Amino acid sequence: MACAIRLFERLMINYPRAFDVVVADELYAKSNFFNVILEHKKDVMAVLKDDRRDILKDVDGFFTGKAPTYVFHHNGTEIKCWDASGFLSWPQVKEPVRVIRTQETKAPVCRQLDGKLHDQPVSSWTWVTTLSTLRAPTQTAVAIGHARWNIDNNGFNESANHYFSDHVYRPEPTAMLNFWLLCIMAYNFFHCFYLRNLKPAVRAAFTMLHVSRQVQAELYCCSGLIEQPP
Numbered sequence: 001m002a003c004a005i006r007l008f009e010r011l012m013i014n015y016p017r018a019f020d021v022v023v024a025d026e027l028y029a030k031s032n033f034f035n036v037i038l039e040h041k042k043d044v045m046a047v048l049k050d051d052r053r054d055i056l057k058d059v060d061g062f063f064t065g066k067a068p069t070y071v072f073h074h075n076g077t078e079i080k081c082w083d084a085s086g087f088l089s090w091p092q093v094k095e096p097v098r099v100i101r102t103q104e105t106k107a108p109v110c111r112q113l114d115g116k117l118h119d120q121p122v123s124s125w126t127w128v129t130t131l132s133t134l135r136a137p138t139q140t141a142v143a144i145g146h147a148r149w150n151i152d153n154n155g156f157n158e159s160a161n162h163y164f165s166d167h168v169y170r171p172e173p174t175a176m177l178n179f180w181l182l183c184i185m186a187y188n189f190f191h192c193f194y195l196r197n198l199k200p201a202v203r204a205a206f207t208m209l210h211v212s213r214q215v216q217a218e219l220y221c222c223s224g225l226i227e228q229p230p
Helices: 002-014 031-039 054-063 138-146 149-162 173-197 200-205 208-223
Strands: 021-024 043-047 070-074 077-087 097-106 123-129
Touching: 002 031, 021 138, 031 043, 043 138, 054 077, 054 097, 054 123, 070 138, 077 138, 097 138, 123 138, 149 173, 173 208
Parallel strands: 021 043
Antiparallel strands: 043 123, 070 077, 077 097, 097 123
């Protein structure tokens, strides 16, 4: 928690306008974390899971038996949402908070083993946030909450599997720092090229991995390491 707050303070010094919302998992649903972010006029959103909290008990009682306030479909998943603001059950936070709960049902899948459709388990999520409904309507807030997965999927997973950032090539502080800087530069440059330079039709036709291999092949050809095809 202390490390996360220090990182946030550094971001506010160096990149104060780079972001509007801090999204975090249940570990950071703490009043001191929320208050630091609020002091800097930013919003925060975190997963709410701790059953011992008064606010979660209050939310359970408030939402139980009520029809969802919003229902939408996304990528074959039906998402029922309960959304309410003005909760005062977390007095340690300087402002009333908003709570969003979802019940998400994915479409049945056909199992290869028997060729039959099987229902998938229903997942449930609860978020606590300082975002107002004016700044982030229900569907937008849910998308922001789930976007936290991008940290693992597009950040750690991709950088480890495709940029080999999980290997220490030389155990010396300066060398390790230089490798990380080069790795992150390559990651950012390639994502900018793929998302900003390529047309949507090209991105729809070719995966990011395919494009990266094409770039790699061009680099090998231009460097003279392999012969160019006739």
